[in-house]
Amino acid sequence: xxxTQGPTLLGxxxxxxxxxxxxxxxxxxxxxxxxxxxxxNPMARRVKMLNERREQLKAGIVATPSKRRxxxxxxxxxxxxxxxxxxxxxxxxxxxxxxxxxxxxxxxIRRREWAVGVILGRLVLPILFGGPMLYFVxxxxxxxxWSPLKAYGLVAGSFILSYKAPDLYLKNRIQKRTDAIRxxxxxxxxLLVICAEAGLTVDAAFGRVAKELGRAYPExxxxxxxxxxxxxxxxxxxxxxxxxxxxxxxDAIRGVVTTMIQTEKYGTxxxxxxxxxxxxxxxxxxxxxxxxxxxxxxxxxxxxILFILPVLFIVILGPAACSINDSLMH
Numbered sequence: 329x330x331x332t333q334g335p336t337l338l339g340x341x342x343x344x345x346x347x348x349x350x351x352x353x354x355x356x357x358x359x360x361x362x363x364x365x366x367x368x369n370p371m372a373r374r375v376k377m378l379n380e381r382r383e384q385l386k387a388g389i390v391a392t393p394s395k396r397r398x399x400x401x402x403x404x405x406x407x408x409x410x411x412x413x414x415x416x417x418x419x420x421x422x423x424x425x426x427x428x429x430x431x432x433x434x435x436x437i438r439r440r441e442w443a444v445g446v447i448l449g450r451l452v453l454p455i456l457f458g459g460p461m462l463y464f465v466x467x468x469x470x471x472x473x474w475s476p477l478k479a480y481g482l483v484a485g486s487f488i489l490s491y492k493a494p495d496l497y498l499k500n501r502i503q504k505r506t507d508a509i510r511x512x513x514x515x516x517x518x519l520l521v522i523c524a525e526a527g528l529t530v531d532a533a534f535g536r537v538a539k540e541l542g543r544a545y546p547e548x549x550x551x552x553x554x555x556x557x558x559x560x561x562x563x564x565x566x567x568x569x570x571x572x573x574x575x576x577x578x579d580a581i582r583g584v585v586t587t588m589i590q591t592e593k594y595g596t597x598x599x600x601x602x603x604x605x606x607x608x609x610x611x612x613x614x615x616x617x618x619x620x621x622x623x624x625x626x627x628x629x630x631x632x633i634l635f636i637l638p639v640l641f642i643v644i645l646g647p648a649a650c651s652i653n654d655s656l657m658h
Contacts, residue, residue: 433575435501436547449494458487505547506578512545513580514613516552517606524599530588531559551576565592580609 428443465471465479474482516537523533535556542549551572558568566589573585584605591598 430574431495431498431502434505434577435498436505436550437501446494446498450491453490453493454487457490458483461486502577506576508545508547509551509576510578510580511613512541512548513578513584514606514610516541516545516548517584517602517609521599521602521606524602530565530592530598531556534559580605580612 424447425443428446429440432438432440432442432446462483465474465483471479471482519537519540520533523536524530528536534552538549538552538556541552554575555568555572558571559565562568569585569588569592573582584602587601587605588598590596591601
């Protein structure tokens, strides 16, 4: 007896499709349960990082010079091996390491020793991805029907993209983090004005603002907390402000840092200067929002033509077309 076949829709077994969809739904439920049960508290990670920075600065004050260097410069066996490997290949330069460290700090990654990992990624990723692509294009018949220019473009593009992948990843993180900090900067300056008018010191004001804005703007709160810690431990307060400007790739932060340094140096009123900066940054944020709103009609033109107008024509002209068809049929 031949096995009975289930119902079909457009030649596809409905029971088979339902089984696959049920399996996908069950897998999605398991993933959701795992994500809900293993959620991590981002505040705990930031508090741990701030405590580590506080301990580093404290060790830099009370420890001997040798221990001070060991505390301030975190090293690991893996990092040392990577560093020695890159040095043996003559591809490790101090300028590259410093530039990678600055990018890591701007991306919110506090482990400066990972800079050698970024340089290693530039060396290894082209071999891992560009090498196999080179073999597939010129060593096999997989792309035999491609023109020589297209084949060369595929190989060259794979090498270039794999080489630029670490920088592109860091650039994306830096951009997202900078946008988040730019969004919360006017509110942070308003709170700084309030703290300054209330008589708080600069480091206490930064700590208070970081505490108040830690949940709404976690990136900005983290930077303000680090600045408050460095203001309390570093002998040169200007270095703390310059470190904040280095960690944030934003012109507005550089303006705030310049204002704070001038206030510390010349004793000018802090509240009035911060109030002017806050109003300026708030107007800039409003103009940016208006610019996005002005671009919206041009952006909506393509989806309007592709998705909305055809449906509108079907709804309007469909009944008339059906009536005309019925009249012609009769």
